[in-house]
Amino acid sequence: MSGGGGHGGGRKKKHEEHEEHVNHERWLVSYSDMMTLLMVLFLVLFAMSNVDSTKVILLQEGFNQAFGTNAVLQGSSSVLQDNSSDSAGIDMAAGSGPAGQMTAQEKQIAQEAVNAADLAKAQSRMTVAEAEAQNLKDAQKKITAALKKDGLAGDASFTIDQRGLVVTVITNSVVFTGDSAILRPVGQKILSAVGPTLKALPNDIEVDGHTNQLRVPTVNYPSAWELSTARASAVVRYLIDTQGMPANRMEAAGFAGTRPLISPRDPRSVRLNRRVEIIVLSGLPDDTASLLPTAAKATD
Known part of the structure; x- marks a missing residue:
């Protein structure tokens, strides 16, 4: 006779447990960052493979302006000096001038290289x-x-x-x-x-x-x-x-x-x-x- 009240009082409240939401697309952010870095790396490697000192100078200046640093092409000087007699001993890693800007001498050398290339094209x-x-x-x-x-x-x-x-x-x-x-x-x-x-x-x-x-x-x-x-x-x-x-x-x-x-x-x-x-x-x-x-x- 007494079981009815006890049964009601002993009922335990059930709690529904929800699985924590997992973001399955979070890896795309890291993947896109990695692909961007790879693209920059391949662009730098491509510029190095052509061994064109003028292009390297302009590429470095572009990176310097974009990132505010001259660290992007560190070591490029040795690549040019080892593989091209036209580098004229330009220290690309030095980043002379504010924010890695080319010095007047470097700009003159770059302009002379461009003029020489234009002359060669005109002669061709x-x-x-x-x-x-x-x-x-x-x-x-x-x-x-x-x-x-x-x-x-x-x-x-x-x-x-x-x-x-x-x-x-x-x-x-x-x-x-x-x-x-x-x-x-x-x-x-x-x-x-x-x-x-x-x-x-x-x-x-x-x-x-x-x-x-x-x-x-x-x-x-x-x-x-x-x-x-x-x-x-x-x-x-x-x-x-x-x-x-x-x-x-x-x-x-x-x-x-x-x-x-x-x-x-x-x-x-x-x-x-x-x-x-x-x-x-x-x-x-x-x-x-x-x-x-x-x-x-x-x-x-």
Whole structure:
């Protein structure tokens, strides 16, 4: 009879035990720190492997500015001195100057190294430009010989500019009649002489049409823009159809009278600025192609 109260009083309160929360992604923080340090290490090792004292100086200065210390590249001086005769005894670990800044002497040495590297690159570009200029001159000789053989030696002139070899054909009434883009027989003969050499070259070919500066109303075309473009297109079409030039190597453009060959004040401009230019395009990068005019003179 007495068990009911005792049973109730003896009941023990149960406590739920919760497992302590564990951050399973905490290792990512340490991992990312380690990867950052490895990246810095590999960058330093890469700079050391190239044994470029200028790059090492600039790399050290960058680290010094970032970390406010000159301890990042400790010992780099010995690497340079052991592996490069160009180090000029620079003590990279010394970190002369405030916050590891380069001294005036170190900056001068670094600048001289940069200047020497720039000069070497410029000389290399000039060598490449001279070789290209010689190839263009060889093409010019072949075209000249073909024109001379057909009695057309005086109907084309040649220049080498940053674009490549420019073959200029004056579009007088013998080549095109006024306000017309139809090639006359002599114009066809000139292109037939030029075509075989152009086809044998690996270069792309651009044909530019130009009119003179006279503001003579056109009848068959809305303006000189359409006329100059039509003449360039007629030359391209003739070279493709009769000389077998690959169409994907050809392009045509018209410039009306916006790019005169000689000053419009010159009495000859009325005749000489009315022309078609056949350009053997150079495949050189722009900074090297800009040296072609100078290279052409150097190879004369």
